[in-house]
Amino acid sequence: MSTLLQIDDLHVSYGAIRALRGISFKVDKGAVVTLIGANGAGKSTLLRTISGLLRPKQGQILYWADGNGGSEQPCRLSDLQAHDVVRKGVAQVPEGRIIFANLSVKENLQMGAFTRNDKAGIAQDMDYVMSLFPRLAERIKQNAGTLSGGEQQMLAIGRALMSRPRLLLLDEPSLGLSPVLVQTVFATIRQINGNGTTILLVEQNAHMALTTAQTGFVLETGTIALSGPCSELLHSDDVRRTYLGEN
Amino acid sequence: MSQFVQQLVNGLSLGAIYALIALGYTMVYGILRLINFAHGDVYMVGAFVGYYLGRILNAGAASSSPSVLNFFLVLGGSMGACALLGWVLERSAYRPLRKAPRLNALITAIGISLLLENLGQLIFGADPKDFPTLVERTSLSVGIVTFSNIQLIVIVTAIVLMLGLQYIVHRTKMGTAMRAVSFSHDASGLMGINIHRVISFTFVLGSALAAAAGILVGLYNPKIDPLMGIMPGLKAFVAAVLGGIGNIPGAIVGGLIMGVAETLTIGYLSSTYRDAITFVILVAVLLFRPTGLFGTTARAKV
Ligand SMILES: Nc1ncnc2c1ncn2[C@@H]1O[C@H](COP(=O)(O)OP(=O)(O)O)[C@@H](O)[C@H]1O
């Protein structure tokens, strides 16, 4: 497997608060990788840094647009601003969705395709998003602020897909959704991955995350406490006690 | 009755000018949560650019009479010059403060305002100047109302510019990006929107509209001086607050209300109170409807 993303010894701080304290890991092309951890562990900070919204204090983020980990010259995402990271093929569904409540559903999707100029391709992807989420098609002209929580999450995912990302970062997509909707969202994530998009999934719903991804990392106060294949993490005593609520 | 309608027409002409200025305040606030106190001074610069352009054009055509073509040239030239000024101000003064506390940018805006006023006095001279006659004033009357062709030009120009703005904000990719950035900088960045470019564009648009207001006021009320931006700037700011700051239609309605309130005050009370009415309205809005007529309290829960 070739590497798509490689994070080396990443340190990120908010003033005196050290949110990430030396994180290193790799994401293989085509994989679903999950990052679980308690509130405040630094999960969102990590995704925000990958997306260029935060600058690391130390360490680097390398990205091989074509997933040739090592053989080809990588791009240092940690040197880019947020809008340029998107152009490289990395999209994010942020925590709390942050859909543009003052724009229509359609305009939200258009903004997702902001970096693109290929009208035909954009229309095609718009159809693809509608096929994933038929609810959005019904509400295409509606103001996005009027959508329900679940619909907003679908819009947030659809919006991120509109840039045709190679790597999709998802920050707690199941947050605040009903169990049925959680199933829908995870089924969609699998489908997106099946279509060739690599996924880095941040979750507090450890069970769903570990049964969806192949590789998992457990983040604790800014460091990686555990990592391995999800099948192993699901059976680790630590994970079961702390994140799966079992005894 | 006829006097009332007359004052209404006068008020709408004046209000159209306030509305054009108020749009710049409200757009910049919407996108940066910054009250750009230098905005009224950009309007002043717009009037002076028009003053010089108009004199050059009128001198060039020494014998010929003023023409509507000259008006368009002056309007376009001044809007272009102020668009550039707005871009430079944002780039040099506000962008470096993007991550600084908001108060820093506010104080900088006041500083820029004083700078423009003092540079204006230095370069243009402190004494009032007569704006060149671009269009000969004539009277028109419809039924009981008499108005000048200048008022007609002011109102029509303002409407065309507002429709143009509406088109940009709601029908173009850049305009949609402006609305997106006004909702969330982070989410916009995650869409691949270069927020700095969108913010620059907002300053360019707002400054061009302020310049247009400067030209229209030059036609309407042809005495200009380097401090002329202070009062209309303040009134336009109140207009933006009245409409709900950050809200584009609100700024237009707010501007028109301010203009009409001012002419009615002049007509029925005394011109002594023409400026006082601004503060009466400001206090009333802050007391009874702090979010303005069209404002919403429901900010994005993010
Ligand atoms: N904007 C911020 N300013 C200061 N501290 C922050 C900010 N955002 C997050 N933090 C702190 O950084 C740490 C990691 O936060 P975060 O990455 O949001 O965690 P998670 O997403 O895992 O819940 C927490 O201690 C949090 O309080």
Ligand SMILES: [Mg+2]
């Ligand atoms: Mg988080």
